[in-house]
Structures are given as structure tokens and as C-alpha cells.
Amino acid sequence: MKASVRVYVSAGSNIDPRANLEAACAALKERYPDLELSPVYESPAEGFSGPPFLNLVVSFRTNEAPEEILEALAEREALVGRDRSGGKFASRTLDLDLLLYGDRVDEALKLPHPDIERYAFVLKPLADLAPHLRHPVSGATIAELWRSFAHPRQFSKVQSLCIQNADRDDS
Numbered sequence: 001m002k003a004s005v006r007v008y009v010s011a012g013s014n015i016d017p018r019a020n021l022e023a024a025c026a027a028l029k030e031r032y033p034d035l036e037l038s039p040v041y042e043s044p045a046e047g048f049s050g051p052p053f054l055n056l057v058v059s060f061r062t063n064e065a066p067e068e069i070l071e072a073l074a075e076r077e078a079l080v081g082r083d084r085s086g087g088k089f090a091s092r093t094l095d096l097d098l099l100l101y102g103d104r105v106d107e108a109l110k111l112p113h114p115d116i117e118r119y120a121f122v123l124k125p126l127a128d129l130a131p132h133l134r135h136p137v138s139g140a141t142i143a144e145l146w147r148s149f150a151h152p153r154q155f156s157k158v159q160s161l162c163i164q165n166a167d168r169d170d171s
Contacts, residue, residue, distance in 0.1 A: 004061040005102040007069060008130065010115065010122045012095045014045060017054040020080050020094045025058060027076055032060035038125035043155035046119065050091045054158065057099065057125040066101045066109050073098065099126065103136040112136050120151055 009028075013020040021040070029035040038057040045053060062069065073096040080093045099113040099122065112135060115122045123146050126133075131143035138145070 002063050004063050005104075006059060006061055006100075007098065007102075008057055008059050008100040008126060008133075009069075009073065010055065010057050010095075010097045010099050010113070010125070012053045012055040012121065013093060014051045014053040014091050015093045021054055021056065023080065024076055024094055024096065027079075028058060028060070031072065032062055035060045036129060038129040040158050041121055041125060041155045042158050043121040045091070046121075048091075053092075053121065055121040055125060055155075057122070057129050059129055066098060066104065066106070066111065069101070070098055070109070097122075100133075100136070103134075105136050116142075117145060118151075120149060121155055123149055124155070 011021055011024055025035070025037060036059045040054055040056045042052050042054055045051065064072075077094045077096055097113055097115060098109070098111065099116055101109075101111050104111050113122075116126060116135065117123065117138075123142070127142045127146035131141060131146075133142045134140065135142065135145060140148075
């Protein structure tokens with residue numbers, strides 16, 4: 001059996017963000033029981049005018065190949081109506097990106113994901129969740145990357161998501 005790998009995934013939404021992120025995290029927790037969540041941050045839309053986003057990073061261990069994880073993330077996005085025709089900078093029901101798959105470097109799979117070093121709304125939650133983790137290309141810790149981050153940091157921490165009751169039947 002293949003050894004398990006620690007994986008990090010960014011999650012963001014600005015269309016019914018709390019409900020979409022809670023549902024996504026609940027589904028991920030069902031598939032990956034050891035799911036860990038960063039704090040949740042609110043940030044303005046970047047690159048376009050729109051409602052603010054809620055963003056977080058989740059982590060889990062898995063034996064799945066990165067391609068399987070990417071497929072599962074795309075399926076989850078599709079379940080909440082993710083429209084991929086709007087371009088890179090557009091409102092999202094749900095945006096799930098595989099940031100890191102262990103220390104694997106793979107340009108075709110965008111590993112490590114370039115958004116780690118591009119956007120505060122990806123880097124800060126990752127730094128909260130895994131400050132001592134080393135970036136597989138630069139070798140810097142995620143905390144070091146955050147401390148040296150020079151882009152605007154216009155966002156605020158919000159109340160955490162509640163996924164423990166996501167599968168509760170209230171009828």
C-alpha cells in the first residue's frame with residue numbers, strides 16, 4: 001500500500017459562502033476523516049468588483065493520487081454549481097485548489113500551487129495551519145513566506161465554520 005501523504009487545499013467562496021464552505025468541509029471530512037481546518041478569513045474580491053470572499057485552508061492525509069484528489073475537488077465544486085466560464089477573476093460558489101501534495105513538485109498539476117506565494121488569502125490560512133511546513137521549491141517555511149509577504153493584507157479573521165453538525169437531520 002502506498003504511504004499516506006499530507007495534502008493542503010484552499011477553499012474560497014463569495015456566493016452564499018458560509019453554506020458552501022460548510023458543505024464542502026463536511027464532504028471533505030467524510031472522505032478524509034482527519035481533516036484539519038485553518039481559521040476562516042474574509043477578504044475583498046481580487047481582480048474584479050464583487051462581494052467579499054471567505055477563505056480557508058484544509059489539510060488531511062491520504063493515499064489517493066493527486067489526480068484523484070483534483071477530480072474529487074472538481075466534483076464538489078460542480079455539486080454547488082461552480083461555473084468555470086467566468087474566467088479567473090469572478091464570483092464563485094466554491095473554489096477548491098490543491099495547494100500542496102506532500103513535497104511533490106509537478107508543473108502539470110500546479111504543485112506546489114503558485115497562489116501560495118501570490119495571495120494573502122491563501123498564504124495566511126496556510127501559515128496558520130502549517131507554519132513550520134517547508135515550501136517544496138523555495139525551502140522557506142510557510143511562516144517565513146508569510147512574514148516576507150509584500151502584497152496587501154486586506155482581510156479579517158471571521159468566526160470558524162461549523163461542520164460538526166453539517167450532516168444533522170433537523171426535520
